[in-house]
Amino acid sequence: MRKVIMGNHSLSYGAMLSRAQVIAAYPITPQTQVVELLSEMCADGTLEAKFIKVESEHSAMAACLGASMAGARTFTATSAQGLALMHEMLHWAAGGRMPVVMGDINRSMAPGWSIWTDQNDSLSQRDTGWIQFYCSSNQEVVDTVIQAYKVSEKLMIPSMVILDAFALSHTYEVVDIPEQAKVDAYLPPFNPPYRLTPDDPHAFGGLTSSDHYMELRYRLQKDMEKVPALIEETGREYEQMFGRYLGQVENYLCDGAELVLVTSGTAGYTARVAVDELRARGIKAGNLRIKLFRPFPFEPVRSILSKVPKVAVLDRNISYGHHGIFYQEVKSAMYGQPSQPAIFGFIAGLGGRDITRESFKEIADYTLKHDRPEEEIVWIGVKK
Amino acid sequence: MSKERKMTITLPREELMSSGHLACQGCGATLAMRYALKALGQKTILCIPACCWSVIDGPFPHSSLDVPIYHCAFETAASSASGVRAGLDMVGDKETTVMAWAGDGGTFDIGIQALSGAAERNEDFIYACYDNEAYMNTGIQRSSATPLGAWTTTTPVKHYKKERKKDIIGIMAAHDIPYIATASIAYPEDMIKKFKKAKDIHGTRFIHIYAPCPTGWKSRPDDTVKLARLAVQTGYFPLYEIEEGEKRTLNLRIKERKPITDYLKLQGRFRHLKQDEIDLIQAEVDNNYQKILKKCGL
Numbered sequence: 001m002r003k004v005i006m007g008n009h010s011l012s013y014g015a016m017l018s019r020a021q022v023i024a025a026y027p028i029t030p031q032t033q034v035v036e037l038l039s040e041m042c043a044d045g046t047l048e049a050k051f052i053k054v055e056s057e058h059s060a061m062a063a064c065l066g067a068s069m070a071g072a073r074t075f076t077a078t079s080a081q082g083l084a085l086m087h088e089m090l091h092w093a094a095g096g097r098m099p100v101v102m103g104d105i106n107r108s109m110a111p112g113w114s115i116w117t118d119q120n121d122s123l124s125q126r127d128t129g130w131i132q133f134y135c136s137s138n139q140e141v142v143d144t145v146i147q148a149y150k151v152s153e154k155l156m157i158p159s160m161v162i163l164d165a166f167a168l169s170h171t172y173e174v175v176d177i178p179e180q181a182k183v184d185a186y187l188p189p190f191n192p193p194y195r196l197t198p199d200d201p202h203a204f205g206g207l208t209s210s211d212h213y214m215e216l217r218y219r220l221q222k223d224m225e226k227v228p229a230l231i232e233e234t235g236r237e238y239e240q241m242f243g244r245y246l247g248q249v250e251n252y253l254c255d256g257a258e259l260v261l262v263t264s265g266t267a268g269y270t271a272r273v274a275v276d277e278l279r280a281r282g283i284k285a286g287n288l289r290i291k292l293f294r295p296f297p298f299e300p301v302r303s304i305l306s307k308v309p310k311v312a313v314l315d316r317n318i319s320y321g322h323h324g325i326f327y328q329e330v331k332s333a334m335y336g337q338p339s340q341p342a343i344f345g346f347i348a349g350l351g352g353r354d355i356t357r358e359s360f361k362e363i364a365d366y367t368l369k370h371d372r373p374e375e376e377i378v379w380i381g382v383k384k
Numbered sequence: 385m386s387k388e389r390k391m392t393i394t395l396p397r398e399e400l401m402s403s404g405h406l407a408c409q410g411c412g413a414t415l416a417m418r419y420a421l422k423a424l425g426q427k428t429i430l431c432i433p434a435c436c437w438s439v440i441d442g443p444f445p446h447s448s449l450d451v452p453i454y455h456c457a458f459e460t461a462a463s464s465a466s467g468v469r470a471g472l473d474m475v476g477d478k479e480t481t482v483m484a485w486a487g488d489g490g491t492f493d494i495g496i497q498a499l500s501g502a503a504e505r506n507e508d509f510i511y512a513c514y515d516n517e518a519y520m521n522t523g524i525q526r527s528s529a530t531p532l533g534a535w536t537t538t539t540p541v542k543h544y545k546k547e548r549k550k551d552i553i554g555i556m557a558a559h560d561i562p563y564i565a566t567a568s569i570a571y572p573e574d575m576i577k578k579f580k581k582a583k584d585i586h587g588t589r590f591i592h593i594y595a596p597c598p599t600g601w602k603s604r605p606d607d608t609v610k611l612a613r614l615a616v617q618t619g620y621f622p623l624y625e626i627e628e629g630e631k632r633t634l635n636l637r638i639k640e641r642k643p644i645t646d647y648l649k650l651q652g653r654f655r656h657l658k659q660d661e662i663d664l665i666q667a668e669v670d671n672n673y674q675k676i677l678k679k680c681g682l
């Protein structure tokens with residue numbers, strides 16, 4: 001069934017089709033429509049789930065984790081300050097191996113108050129042990145939520161499905177809503193190896209000495225390393241059933257390119273149009289959109305970028321005192337590779353400032369004009 | 385008197401707690417758990433936030449309890465329990481009792497937002513707070529449950545606690561939840577009766593357990609039960625219930641309350657108090673006790 005829906009409702013449909021059983025959420029702009037629609041679905045019986053209307057995002061995640069420990073499939077969604085408030089519980093989810101799936105609408109962190117998009121909220125949670133997907137279309141959001149449950153529950157690692165505030169969350173697009181029966185065939189019910197039950201009593205998450213703690217973290221990392229292959233496998237399976245492949249990255253005309261833009265989120269959508277325009281000008285440009293950010297997709301990133309002379313990484317985020325975060329990660333992935341491109345880092349679009357085709361033209365011109373970056377960070381569209 | 389008369393065992397025999405746990409000698413919180421589980425039985429799931437009990441239970445891979453435990457974050461006893469209950473309902477387990485089991489710090493202070501939220505939603509679980517009147521697990525720092533006059537490591541003798549203990553029962557009563565009770569480890573029959581009653585009620589049930597801590601109170605381990613009893617007999621910690629937000633029952637009426645000095649003098653944390661300060665505490669206790677009597681219609 002094809003429907004015109006907003007990005008936020010794409011998350012709701014993803015959770016509904018995945019048959020989330022417990023939803024705990026707290027309102028925050030620009031996420032609210034996600035849980036409003038889910039409340040309606042729970043109320044009218046479209047979705048058989050318990051909706052816990054908690055008093056904070058911290059409690060939202062805590063309640064999801066309790067439900068997950070009891071063996072239920074759980075969903076929540078938040079944004080910016082809400083995600084920051086959850087921070088402690090994000091560690092809890094990954095450390096306790098509870099496969100919650102959460103939508104995060106990328107919103108800038110206050111102060112000053114901003115409801116518009118950038119990625120510093122989710123990237124500040126980079127090291128909590130969650131799988132992170134950055135989406136660029138509403139279709140991708142619905143599909144990714146379903147795939148995320150499959151990957152998360154197989155490896156017992158939580159997933160964050162991320163979309164830009166307004167640029168995607170409030171943008172209406174045509175979405176092919178998968179058939180429930182087919183989703184059920186793709187995604188079996190949640191059946192964790194351990195759960196809270198008096199029939200088989202265990203103590204979960206208790207005091208863990210240095211004799212055991214490190215092994216728990218080693219296993220989490222080892223399972224994280226299995227995610228890319230599982231994304232490929234489940235992404236191909238999804239393609240067979242639904243006609244859409246779900247991969248780690250999107251490669252748009254990178255093969256044989258002289259310049260590759262590295263992007264994420266909706267900027268990756270705009271970048272494709274910019275690439276077409278650059279090619280019309282005779283510049284062999286390509287766009288590598290990173291969808292899976294954690295774990296980092298080393299293999300496709302290395303294989304694509306090692307064949308091009310110049311790479312321009314666009315960051316809608318910043319690690320203060322260092323660089324844009326995708327820039328850091330791309331450079332780190334390429335370090336020590338036999339063939340290394342010149343990698344340039346650009347920051348644009350903080351606090352929801354538009355990233356346009358013109359922005360990419362400026363980025364491309366700078367990158368082509370210089371042999372290597374002359375500044376640690378090249379700022380696009382900033383009033384200095 | 386007949387020689388054949390035997391002592392009646394008034395407590396359930398079932399033991400869901402084993403020896404080998406990590407509690408200090410004379411720990412009131414340990415007795416509290418033992419009695420609570422005797423009342424609730426094995427079909428119980430515990431949500432334990434950071435508190436003494438997150439250590440007492442034993443380190444991974446050990447546990448001294450025969451029921452499942454979810455060790456949750458400090459401020460999440462009530463939100464975690466809300467989630468566990470919802471999760472159990474969705475997987476078809478309506479029978480198991482969910483109990484949040486937290487100390488006074490996790491209840492009166494850092495966990496009160498989640499507790500208030502859960503109580504407002506009338507979430508279906510028992511919330512038991514074992515109150516040892518300070519952050520004992522971190523080494524005796526004051527909490528909002530620490531009583532007026534007490535020494536702790538953050539209220540040293542020269543600046544002993546000048547504020548009153550937070551009225552947690554008053555706060556919970558304002559949420560109009562179906563069941564609230566106070567309980568004491570010195571009165572196990574009463575405590576077990578209350579947990580059994582709570583088990584059969586739906587909605588948020590709050591039980592405030594008075595649990596002396598020899599380590600933090602600087603009292604003798606063998607005085608734990610005596611102190612808990614004196615707390616009741618002096619009127620410092622009356623045993624009462626509030627049902628359906630209205631019906632208040634004083635479970636044990638003390639005809640001749642003992643002076644508060646009897647209770648204070650057994651504890652090093654009050655050793656610095658001068659007579660006028662003790663008089664002030666006595667006046668506070670008298671006042672609070674009268675208020676409770678009045679609310680119970682006595």
